[in-house]
Amino acid sequence: MHDEQGWGCGLLVDMTSSFILRVLLLGSLLSTFPVFAQTLVERLGYPPGTKLLIVHADDLGETHSVNAAVIKALQGGTINSASLMVPCPWFPEIADYAKSHPDTDFGLHLTLTSERVYYRWGPVAPADKVPSLVDQNGYFHHDWEKGERINAKEVEIELRAQIERALAMGVRPTHLDSHQYRLIMNGKELFDTMLRVAHEYKLPVFVTRDWFADHPYLQASLGPSDIVLDHTVTMEPEIPPEKWADFYVTALKNLKPGVTEFVIHPGYDDDELRAATRERPTWGAAWRQRDYDFFTSDQFREILAQQKIKLITWRELAPAAEAR
Amino acid sequence: MHDEQGWGCGLLVDMTSSFILRVLLLGSLLSTFPVFAQTLVERLGYPPGTKLLIVHADDLGETHSVNAAVIKALQGGTINSASLMVPCPWFPEIADYAKSHPDTDFGLHLTLTSERVYYRWGPVAPADKVPSLVDQNGYFHHDWEKGERINAKEVEIELRAQIERALAMGVRPTHLDSHQYRLIMNGKELFDTMLRVAHEYKLPVFVTRDWFADHPYLQASLGPSDIVLDHTVTMEPEIPPEKWADFYVTALKNLKPGVTEFVIHPGYDDDELRAATRERPTWGAAWRQRDYDFFTSDQFREILAQQKIKLITWRELAPAAEAR
Numbered sequence: 001m002h003d004e005q006g007w008g009c010g011l012l013v014d015m016t017s018s019f020i021l022r023v024l025l026l027g028s029l030l031s032t033f034p035v036f037a038q039t040l041v042e043r044l045g046y047p048p049g050t051k052l053l054i055v056h057a058d059d060l061g062e063t064h065s066v067n068a069a070v071i072k073a074l075q076g077g078t079i080n081s082a083s084l085m086v087p088c089p090w091f092p093e094i095a096d097y098a099k100s101h102p103d104t105d106f107g108l109h110l111t112l113t114s115e116r117v118y119y120r121w122g123p124v125a126p127a128d129k130v131p132s133l134v135d136q137n138g139y140f141h142h143d144w145e146k147g148e149r150i151n152a153k154e155v156e157i158e159l160r161a162q163i164e165r166a167l168a169m170g171v172r173p174t175h176l177d178s179h180q181y182r183l184i185m186n187g188k189e190l191f192d193t194m195l196r197v198a199h200e201y202k203l204p205v206f207v208t209r210d211w212f213a214d215h216p217y218l219q220a221s222l223g224p225s226d227i228v229l230d231h232t233v234t235m236e237p238e239i240p241p242e243k244w245a246d247f248y249v250t251a252l253k254n255l256k257p258g259v260t261e262f263v264i265h266p267g268y269d270d271d272e273l274r275a276a277t278r279e280r281p282t283w284g285a286a287w288r289q290r291d292y293d294f295f296t297s298d299q300f301r302e303i304l305a306q307q308k309i310k311l312i313t314w315r316e317l318a319p320a321a322e323a324r
Numbered sequence: 325m326h327d328e329q330g331w332g333c334g335l336l337v338d339m340t341s342s343f344i345l346r347v348l349l350l351g352s353l354l355s356t357f358p359v360f361a362q363t364l365v366e367r368l369g370y371p372p373g374t375k376l377l378i379v380h381a382d383d384l385g386e387t388h389s390v391n392a393a394v395i396k397a398l399q400g401g402t403i404n405s406a407s408l409m410v411p412c413p414w415f416p417e418i419a420d421y422a423k424s425h426p427d428t429d430f431g432l433h434l435t436l437t438s439e440r441v442y443y444r445w446g447p448v449a450p451a452d453k454v455p456s457l458v459d460q461n462g463y464f465h466h467d468w469e470k471g472e473r474i475n476a477k478e479v480e481i482e483l484r485a486q487i488e489r490a491l492a493m494g495v496r497p498t499h500l501d502s503h504q505y506r507l508i509m510n511g512k513e514l515f516d517t518m519l520r521v522a523h524e525y526k527l528p529v530f531v532t533r534d535w536f537a538d539h540p541y542l543q544a545s546l547g548p549s550d551i552v553l554d555h556t557v558t559m560e561p562e563i564p565p566e567k568w569a570d571f572y573v574t575a576l577k578n579l580k581p582g583v584t585e586f587v588i589h590p591g592y593d594d595d596e597l598r599a600a601t602r603e604r605p606t607w608g609a610a611w612r613q614r615d616y617d618f619f620t621s622d623q624f625r626e627i628l629a630q631q632k633i634k635l636i637t638w639r640e641l642a643p644a645a646e647a648r
Contacts (some may be wrong), residue, residue: 090442118420127451136492137493242536270594272389303577
């Protein structure tokens with residue numbers, strides 16, 4: 001975990017307001033009054049040491065199987081947040097649900113790749129406006145090969161198109177995140193693009209301090225009004241199926257104080273999802289069924305209670321950013 | 325059924341070659357040598373009176389359920405022809421199958437609408453090149469409302485884009501047809517657009533004489549090298565589920581001599597297809613399961629034998645056009 005001081009230094013890079021600079025200097029002089037050292041947990045009004053958890057399902061809109069499984073799990077209450085892939089063909093189904101369930105915590109899972117083989121999608125923006133994002137058949141690239149020239153201006157066009165379609169279809173997103181972390185892990189220019197668009201739409205972006213060491217540009221670009229989660233946990237491809245529950249149980253038992261987002265991928269292991277993901281087991285149908293099973297289980301519910309972990313959503317985080 | 329004479333008159337409209345004109349005049353003088361009165365069955369080398377049948381599945385590529393059901397039925401042999409929807413997300417799955425089964429009779433089901441509610445797709449061409457074809461969210465229109473201004477030039481751009489994507493992905497189509505008959509039933513300009521593109525790619529178009537009375541422009545636009553099927557049969561929405569097999573059995577028992585295409589819609593009544601089609605029963609999951617069940621049944625196979633109906637595909641029809 002990175003210290004608050006390091007984060008404070010990062011802030012200075014981007015700040016131009018002399019007022020804010022003076023306040024920062026004052027803050028460092030008056031170290032007994034640590035207004036800028038306040039953690040996200042404290043800003044949310046919880047005592048230090050509180051363990052807050054977002055249980056966040058990815059990839060809604062990609063398949064009906066994932067939509068159906070996550071809707072069922074959201075209704076059960078232990079999965080409490082999710083994000084939607086606007087370019088995908090089942091987006092209308094989940095947009096319709098979001099519209100009729102306006103209190104649900106739905107973000108947009110900004111999507112720039114079409115990573116499957118037998119089931120694919122392309123950009124929301126006209127393909128000729130985002131040529132660097134599409135392959136020779138007009139789909140998003142399956143992957144970004146080393147040296148793939150992704151044009152940040154085209155990324156911005158596509159992100160705006162995704163957000164505008166979601167808004168036009170009645171979705172009121174609570175946050176933005178990035179499918180396959182493409183906008184997080186691929187350099188400052190793409191991250192800044194996402195952040196600029198997010199600021200314009202007044203939406204928080206999913207970023208965690210866990211990523212700062214490997215990607216220092218994240219810290220450098222974030223401002224004082226941005227929410228930064230403390231930690232994230234996600235399943236690792238090397239975990240065998242029989243250790244699935246163990247992995248999550250261990251993570252929950254070792255959960256650190258602060259706000260953590262579990263990034264999970266529930267779905268039903270049915271014909272559609274098996275066909276859509278059949279070229280590899282990672283994030284495949286059986287994987288997603290295991291996630292569904294664990295996060296809707298009594299075991300999960302009991303560990304939350306036992307470990308005094310409180311569930312929280314992006315709906316509660318957004319006001320913390322505004323209040324800052 | 326329309327007589328050959330009427331069809332011959334239609335041909336004259338489009339012909340400019342004086343050679344062809346002279347041959348036509350000669351043909352009408354030498355009525356004892358009825359080269360232009362030859363039926364499609366005769367041109368195919370069968371005796372007059374032969375009943376030839378194409379059992380043609382629509383809508384491949386739209387869902388995995390339809391792909392899987394039709395692949396299974398094609399392998400059984402009683403469904404022997406199908407067409408693919410290029411703009412749909414499961415097109416890569418069926419394109420991959422087509423590539424590895426190059427002898428299968430696959431056409432392209434040219435698609436200009438996205439007729440479902442919870443599951444949708446848009447054009448292959450960049451949306452800003454085909455604005456009259458898309459709704460405010462960038463999908464193909466759900467329907468063409470009365471007065472919807474569909475621009476024929478944009479239709480041509482989109483048809484070419486669909487064919488080019490199919491070719492680029494390794495599909496070698498045997499014919500073209502039109503999803504929801506949009507390009508057949510909506511006036512001469514759209515039909516001529518499809519026909520012009522089809523001629524350019526040297527692909528036959530599914531047209532039947534059954535449609536000439538209601539849409540005389542079809543007959544007027546077709547030339548001597550175009551294949552025209554004699555009849556078509558398709559399920560009618562008013563037929564109740566319990567009369568499904570009866571409807572097809574009656575049609576088969578009353579099949580007229582000539583080439584008939586049965587336009588059918590097989591699929592599995594599974595979670596994906598139920599979700600994708602849930603807003604109405606017509607062409608829904610249960611409908612498609614009934615089609616799958618009948619056309620893979622022993623009953624169907626037995627009636628074919630009993631009625632001396634011979635199955636034929638577009639692969640055999642195309643050389644008949646070339647030879648003409």
